[in-house]
Amino acid sequence: MLAIIGGSGLVRLSNLERAERREMSTPYGAPSAPLAVGTINGRPVAFLARHGDEHTIAPHEINYRANIWMLKEQQVSRIVSVAAVGGIRKEFGPGALVVPSQIIDYTWGRRSTFFEGAGAPVTHIDFTEPYADGLRKEILRAGSACAEPIADGGVYAATQGPRLETAAEIDRLEMDGADVVGMTGMPEAALARELGLDYAAIAVVANHAAGRGDSAQGISMETIGLVLEDAMRRVRRIIERLAVQ
Ligand code: HPA
Helix, strand or coil, rough: CCEECCCCCCCCCCCCCEEEEECCCCCECCCCCCEEEEEEEEEEEEEEECCCCCCCCCHHHCHHHHHHHHHCCCCEEEEEEEEEEEEEHHHHCCCCEEEEEEEEEEEEECCCCCCCCCCCCCCCCCCCCCCHHHHHHHHHHHHHCCCCCCCEEEEEECCCCCCCHHHHHHHHHHHHHHEECCCCCHHHHHHHHHHHCEEEEEEEEEEECCCHHCCCCCCHHHHHHHHCCCCCHHHHHHHHHHHHH
């Protein structure tokens, strides 16, 4: 089954039909929300609100392990993460959709592995390519099929949040090679890999990153809300297409 993890701007999948809500506890605690399982065009799709149904769980407070564990337990095999980001690369302005190809992790203090604790064997997953290539291509194909422009590739920088970055931090991220910046991409992607789940992302550019473009003097939360509202309409169309591919 395909699962969508929705971030800011996507707390519900309005095109999910006949959805039932499955509540679950896990050995790692409670997931962000019950899993909504329904169909899109007759195909089973699950949806999880990453920040909770009421959007109350901050990026560093999310129980990523419980979320990914729940998806595995519920027979999910493919995860598409939808995540708001700031755009660093010039072409990635507000409203752009990007399927990232790489990750740099700047987060800290998050529970970021299933392989720890008493008796757990030391395990190092291969993470050279952090996203599942086949699933990335399926997302890109779905975008083309419904004529929604979606960029192929980019480096996602995962920051700790919940505050936004300083302009100098964005300069540094750019020097590191980052193209977009968000707060939730890690450890989510690594945990999915640890459990053998295919994972890819649609990064939705909500704003120019700090110090760039119209964010030169600051970032307006109000504008972000409007940009995301429009962009998520496009993301829903892509997901509809993806579900039937
Ligand atoms: N930085 C980090 N995370 C974000 C941003 C940003 O500028 N916009 C949306 N999520």
